[in-house]
Amino acid sequence: MDVRRILLVGLGNHTHPNTRHSVGFLAVDYIAEQLGLKWTRDKNYIANVASTTLSIDLPRTKQKKQKEKKAVRIKDLQESNKKVDNNDIENIALDDNDTKENHENKNENKSGSENGLIGVKTKKRDIEQPRVEPIRLEMTLMKPGLLMNLSGKSVGKAVRNLHISPSNIIVIHDDMQRELGKISPKFGGSANGHNGIKSIIECLRTDQFHRLRIGIGRPPSHIDDRSHAVVSSYVLRAFTRAEKDMLLNEVFPKSKDEVIRLCTTGTK
Template identity: 50%
Template sequence: MEAKKLLLVGLGNYSHPQTRHSIGMLALDYIASHLNLTWTKNKNWSATVTTTTTIYVDPPKRPKIKQKNEAGTNMKKQDKNIISPNDECVLKNGIQKIFDDNVRSEENNNTSDVSKSESTHSQQTTLPKPRYRPKPDPVPLEITLMKPLLLMNVSGKSVYKAIRELKLSPADIIVVHDDMQRELGKISLKEGGSANGHNGIKSVIDALKTNQFRRMRIGIGRPPKEIDDRSHDVISSYVLARITNSEMEFYTKEVFPKCKEQLLKI
């Protein structure tokens, strides 16, 4: 099986790697270090890049298939008490059978205990055996990690050059970036949608001419309430401020491992 290719893009300002706005780059640094990868500069892409050898990851989970009843029709949980005409016929036959069995049981009341045991056993409903599916085999994956060297608001140019050379589609990339709308350390995956005010994502959308690519958003929280007036100067100062030691410890121990776990399942 040919390995699927995936491009992970860590957004940030390369000249200011320890700031909140560069949390995407820090996440990729963590992943690269745990995969024993070494960064090199790619002048064509205006980025630092590293690529894994083929690794094997769990395949995406299959959607659950609705169970069918004995008549072969789909049955939802809330529809279990609704009886169709066919079910009514089966129900009547079932009631008639139970009645006949009861009469026969009374007529043969004096038979031996062995006969009673056999009769009781024949009336028991045979439950279907549960089906156990074997765990699917891991699938091969080749991951390229990149950190654009360009400024955040023009970083989409690097992403465009990378996917063109790697012959990937926008569906094959995941952009990792900071998100002020989420509390500190909260992560979430998103596919498509607007840039929501993030200049790096806006640049990628402009360069690719589409917003149909995946993003991993890492929460950096907002400025303290007493100074959070949502002005440009306050927001800029907050996102460009250096991450505190306590925050970095939290990201390294709690957040980045979860990022790695989710990204390597894709």
């Protein structure tokens, strides 16, 4: 069985846990609750952690497989009454994936009366692939307990202690560049101004890890959102009741599905 160790990190500001800047906290809280997990305080990591082991069954896939087509060329059949000899028979295997060749063969079959080629068609059939072994996920969820710009210290300690590859890290964080609730996965690249991601990159000495960005929107257009004071005030603002409902009923369930997808397809 394929075993993968995963570190799922939710970023947030522990002094303002229910604000836009802490949507990463809220997302992993939701995932932990769905998995029936309880948070515990880890003094070594300076973080709240929860661990679980999951067995994920990958779906079987079906593919269309066409039996080999065969054509029989009979030389001078109309001019001779002799029996067809085996030497006069040519078996032509046609590759179903070669569309160009199939097209040419269709044209040949269409003009079979001229060249003596008789096409024998066979039906396609569904071939069910062998059952894929499930993937075992040894997953640790984390909410760093340090300031946002120091989050990388908690992540770095966990990575070293758990022997987790950076490519098996998934970080959920807020993103002002996207409208509220918009989910966008990303692997590698710059921090795009996010201090929590910047800290993780510095502590791991690599940017090669997964991020799941959740949009929190921007301040109203009539406000100069380039001001640090304006940005800070906005990201530390609590979600409205309607926004919380949208997160819990729509955004976080999709985030959980995306995390599972990344664990099964994007990690090693």
